[in-house]
Amino acid sequence: MNRKQTTLLAAAVAFAAGCATAGPKDDIQALANKAIAESFKPGENQDLDRLKQDETLRACNQYRDNPPEKVAAAINARATGNIKYPADGKLMGDWKTGEKYYKMGFAYRIGTVEPDDPKKDRGGNCYACHAADPKELAFGTLGPALTGYGKLRGASDEMVKYTYEKIYNSQAFTACSQMPRLGHNGILTPEKIAHITAFLLSPESPVNK
Ligand code: HEC
CATH class of the missing domain: 1.10.760.10 (Cytochrome c-like domain)
Known part of the structure; x- marks a missing residue:
């Protein structure tokens, strides 16, 4: 992203955030996601897979990083369940x-x-x-x-x-x-x-x- 794109993106996000009356929250989130996605250009050797949000990122965005207790516990449990360890089992290396x-x-x-x-x-x-x-x-x-x-x-x-x-x-x-x-x-x-x-x-x- 160049500076102009960044400014445009910031404006789009601010606009989306400010339009509480424009529609349900989901629409605003979708609008913000679209603005962010479109600001990255394919062909610049960037890994655009990063823009796909997983369940955790979606929940954190939805609750502005302050999820209710139950959602937070589910995030903790999902993260814990997916941890992988070194093949030799040694957690202290060099x-x-x-x-x-x-x-x-x-x-x-x-x-x-x-x-x-x-x-x-x-x-x-x-x-x-x-x-x-x-x-x-x-x-x-x-x-x-x-x-x-x-x-x-x-x-x-x-x-x-x-x-x-x-x-x-x-x-x-x-x-x-x-x-x-x-x-x-x-x-x-x-x-x-x-x-x-x-x-x-x-x-x-x-x-x-
Ligand atoms: C973008 C910023 C960021 C980066 C990069 C980052 N961390 Fe952190 N880290 C944090 C924040 C913020 C916290 C405290 C809040 C929390 O626990 O999530 C934290 C907490 C921690 C803690 C827990 C500290 C405690 O007192 O228990 C450890 C250990 C840690 N980071 C290690 C690392 C290591 C090692 C790396 C690199 C591999 C790393 N962090 C990269 C932001 C970062």
């Missing part, structure tokens, strides 16, 4: 490899700077939202700082399992979480998630120094 994938920014991106390529090595772009190694100064703050995460929380079997599953699908714990469903959406493999889990929990990792 922290150095984990650091690489924690840092690596290439995941899905919007636009044509680099085309989406399913064969390309992908990382979780975790620093975009979470501080971790105190020596790394470039990080976003949408998510909580994970500096000292393993030192503070320990590396018990429960913590390892929680951390692995949180990264695999954040919505197993927090329905409509803003954290991407990195394992669920195939951005990270189970093995990469196990390495990142070690980066967060291992006493050897700079996160816990």
Whole structure:
């Protein structure tokens, strides 16, 4: 999307949101979805499959990320039920490899700077939202700082399992979480998630120094 398209899209969404009297909520949602879908042009090497909403995303959009308890519980249960684990069953991998994938920014991106390529090595772009190694100064703050995460929380079997599953699908714990469903959406493999889990929990990792 170029800037003009983005502005048009923002206007369309604002218009759709403001037209409460134009029709039932579903129509407004459909209008917004259509505006978003049409703003992406095929042929720009973008993976337009991303625009298809699954049941969870639809529910989160419908309730503006604040679903009623029953819907939230169903989202948690669905996410938990779909978690896959590494073939060797080890949820703690190698922290150095984990650091690489924690840092690596290439995941899905919007636009044509680099085309989406399913064969390309992908990382979780975790620093975009979470501080971790105190020596790394470039990080976003949408998510909580994970500096000292393993030192503070320990590396018990429960913590390892929680951390692995949180990264695999954040919505197993927090329905409509803003954290991407990195394992669920195939951005990270189970093995990469196990390495990142070690980066967060291992006493050897700079996160816990
Ligand atoms: C777009 C922002 C975003 C990205 C990218 C992101 N997260 Fe998160 N993450 C969040 C938010 C927001 C929370 C807190 C709310 C929640 O739990 O859903 C969170 C929570 C967490 C937690 C739970 C912290 C706790 O105190 O229990 C862990 C662990 C975590 N993220 C790890 C990661 C890792 C590892 C990556 C990269 C593979 C990552 N996150 C990528 C936004 C993000």
